[in-house]
Amino acid sequence: MTIRFEFPGPIFGSGTFFALAEVPAGFHPGAPQGIPLGSFIRTYPQLEAYNAWISELYNTAGVIPAIVWEAWDDPCALGSGNVQNPCPSSLS
Numbered sequence: 001m002t003i004r005f006e007f008p009g010p011i012f013g014s015g016t017f018f019a020l021a022e023v024p025a026g027f028h029p030g031a032p033q034g035i036p037l038g039s040f041i042r043t044y045p046q047l048e049a050y051n052a053w054i055s056e057l058y059n060t061a062g063v064i065p066a067i068v069w070e071a072w073d074d075p076c077a078l079g080s081g082n083v084q085n086p087c088p089s090s091l092s
Helices: 044-061
Strands: 016-019 067-070
Touching: 016 044
Parallel strands: none
Antiparallel strands: 016 067
């Protein structure tokens, strides 16, 4: 299996990815120094390296692929919601 996380920008506008697995140094040319656990993935080469590493982990050890995505802030007008939904949004 090949894992292919993609940056969410074209679909959702923005957001950030953080590594949920450490990529060892020298594993991939996109991240020659590796990617430490919890690192902010900033570039396409880093994301390619991360995808390659977690694909390898899944295919050799059955590790479930994961990444942490921190979404952008969705501003809403003060007082526009209620107790159950304090910040109504059109985003699902």
